[in-house]
Amino acid sequence: MDSLTELKQLVVDGDMEGTEAKVRQALAEGLPGEQILSAGLIAGMAEIGQQFETGECFVPEMLLAARAMQGGLEILRPALVAANVRATGKIVVGTVSGDLHDIGKNLVIMMFEGAGFEVVDLGIDVKPDAFVQAVREHQPQLLGLSALLTTTMINLKVTIEALQAAGVRDHVKVLIGGAPVTEAYAQKIGADGFAPDASRAVTVGKALLGL
Secondary structure (H helix, E strand, O other): OOHHHHHHHHHHOOOHHHHHHHHHHHHHOOOOHHHHHHHHHHHHHHHHHHHHHOOOOOHHHHHHHHHHHHHHHHHHHHHHHHOOOOOOOEEEEEEEOOOOOOHHHHHHHHHHHHOOOEEEEOOOOEOHHHHHHHHHHHOOOEEEEEOOOOOOOHHHHHHHHHHHHOOOHHHOEEEEEOOOOOHHHHHHHOOOEEOOOHHHHHHHHHHHOOO
16 A cells, blocks of 8 residues: 555544654655645545545544644645645635534534635634625635524625625625525525535535536
């Protein structure tokens, strides 16, 4: 088994120490950073995402894999910067105003990072104008909005309306999710996409961007 196949499996297994060691080994062997990222780290996260969607693994396994991937990415990042490797895309993510839940949001962030995206995390209880400011400042292709309560779902709609009022709605694809959110609600409030879980958020986000 070659180093990148081993690295992919270490990510799937959620072995952070092993992942970090294998990234160092791959760099020492002279493998390009972009190849280590795509064939090792991203491939591992894609595999765990598929396993999650088919019910072969669950959120704890995904979290372990995502942390392993992030550990490897931290070691790899200087090589990627030096090689001027571009991210797949950029996404701004936040939990909407009034909502303090972040586990789902954090898992979405890990999955997008695992897919090679640059991620800007606005945190929790994010006001609509903060999302507007972030779209202007960071110019992402995607905006991820999370709501975990039925009482805060309305702020998904309010945030999209704020983007429209500020004239930046057409600059970004809006992806929404969270426990009470549905495809029908996403269509009703004018979101571009809906994802029922973190793994499919990446699939839907990439589809929205034609990737």
